[in-house]
Amino acid sequence: LTAKDSLLPHMKASLPASTLTLLKQIGEIADELDLPVYLIGGIVRDLLLKRQNEDIDLVVEGDGIAFAEAIAAKLGGSIKTHDTFGTATWTTPADEKIDIVTCRTEYYEAPGLLPVVRASNLREDLRRRDFTINALAVKINKENFGQILDFFQGQNDLKQRKIRILHTLSFVEDPTRILRAVRFALRFGYQFDEQTERLAKNAAPMLTQISASRFLRELELLHEEQHLLSGAKWLDRLGVWEALFAYQPTANDWKQLSEVGEQLEAEMEPFLALFVLFHQADNFEQKLQRYALTIADMKLLGEWTHLHSFDTREKPLRELHGELSHFSDLALQLSALLDNKPFLLDYVKKRQKITLLLNGHDLRKQGIKPGPVYSSLLQQLFGLQLDNAIRTRQEALEWLKQAAHKAE
Ligand code: ATP
Numbered sequence: 001l002t003a004k005d006s007l008l009p010h011m012k013a014s015l016p017a018s019t020l021t022l023l024k025q026i027g028e029i030a031d032e033l034d035l036p037v038y039l040i041g042g043i044v045r046d047l048l049l050k051r052q053n054e055d056i057d058l059v060v061e062g063d064g065i066a067f068a069e070a071i072a073a074k075l076g077g078s079i080k081t082h083d084t085f086g087t088a089t090w091t092t093p094a095d096e097k098i099d100i101v102t103c104r105t106e107y108y109e110a111p112g113l114l115p116v117v118r119a120s121n122l123r124e125d126l127r128r129r130d131f132t133i134n135a136l137a138v139k140i141n142k143e144n145f146g147q148i149l150d151f152f153q154g155q156n157d158l159k160q161r162k163i164r165i166l167h168t169l170s171f172v173e174d175p176t177r178i179l180r181a182v183r184f185a186l187r188f189g190y191q192f193d194e195q196t197e198r199l200a201k202n203a204a205p206m207l208t209q210i211s212a213s214r215f216l217r218e219l220e221l222l223h224e225e226q227h228l229l230s231g232a233k234w235l236d237r238l239g240v241w242e243a244l245f246a247y248q249p250t251a252n253d254w255k256q257l258s259e260v261g262e263q264l265e266a267e268m269e270p271f272l273a274l275f276v277l278f279h280q281a282d283n284f285e286q287k288l289q290r291y292a293l294t295i296a297d298m299k300l301l302g303e304w305t306h307l308h309s310f311d312t313r314e315k316p317l318r319e320l321h322g323e324l325s326h327f328s329d330l331a332l333q334l335s336a337l338l339d340n341k342p343f344l345l346d347y348v349k350k351r352q353k354i355t356l357l358l359n360g361h362d363l364r365k366q367g368i369k370p371g372p373v374y375s376s377l378l379q380q381l382f383g384l385q386l387d388n389a390i391r392t393r394q395e396a397l398e399w400l401k402q403a404a405h406k407a408e
Helices: 008-014 017-033 042-048 064-075 122-127 154-160 176-188 194-209 212-224 228-237 240-245 251-263 270-278 284-289 295-308 317-324 329-338 342-353 360-365 372-386 393-407
Strands: 037-040 057-060 078-083 087-091 097-102 104-107 116-119 137-139
Touching (some): 008 017, 008 042, 017 037, 037 122, 042 154, 057 064, 064 087, 176 194, 212 228, 212 270, 228 240, 228 251, 240 270, 251 270, 270 284, 360 372, 360 393, 372 393
Parallel strands (some): 057 097
Antiparallel strands (some): 037 057
């Protein structure tokens, strides 16, 4: 043990009295079973930082599921067990959820393979975690309730404001930790420890091995914390983009990312951010395809390919509409901003405001036989309204008489 500090004052100051009582009760049940039990993870870090966090994670040196059952038998509520490896969620009678796990060791026989897991002690359990500041534990057994266990100098790193991994293979074992490191650094305003930074840079190419959905999920979390742009820049300094896209965004790409974020009506979510940052990269569509996980993303890529190579010179809106009516607002707005075609923005804006002055019913009343001609006529009318060539229903009906005549 490197620090024998007690977290009790922080716990009393920050946790609701009912939570503190609950932790004491859990500690007493553990004592009866002779099990060491600890509060771990983000909540310990946040208690030390005086940041709000009520996410209670417990580990026991022993059978986590049996322990969870004993807790529910004594205190009520229900438990749900998750996997074969001693993980349970206890739903308290007050309907709060508390995770209880068995201390375990995970080791990787080869990078990329799933880890081998076995039961172990607290130190080993903490060692498999990501950063020193997330590897602090607090004892909640009656004896020494509130004692901090700090095997990896996590408290020191909190003081020094450093993100530090626990062992040199950490990023190789799980490259998503590179993104987690950036997220925590930005959240707390910390820096990477020097060795951590070097190892993150070395491991950046390993990010090609994690799934696109996992990668995007991490970007999403950065986004939720309002740090997508600063996070993407940090990842750039670590060589992540060069490794994934063989392209380093230019000053202009970064500028566009912040501008597009402000101008788009859609939210600047991670896929769009990648889109903006890498639209100049060689084989852009091919590279981005891996990250296009939704139908909307795939559609956007396809639309972009068309729009990008499409000769969209300025012309009357009705002509543009003839060619672009099927394209989504988002694709058109992106093309307007990234390909510098502002008239597309104008087209989208006008298009959004138009309500057709006639409908199928009006066409039928005019004696036009239902068929494909309906959509063609309505499309023409839409174009004329776009150009302000037709402004009222009366004008529309007059136009229809002539158009119907021609259509016959
Ligand atoms: P937050 O405040 O974002 O909830 P947290 O520290 O609780 O932060 P979680 O993502 O909820 O973060 O993870 C809980 C704990 O599990 C972390 O504190 C960390 O110790 C561990 N952990 C999570 N993901 C990893 C990972 N990829 N590698 C190692 N340890 C991890």
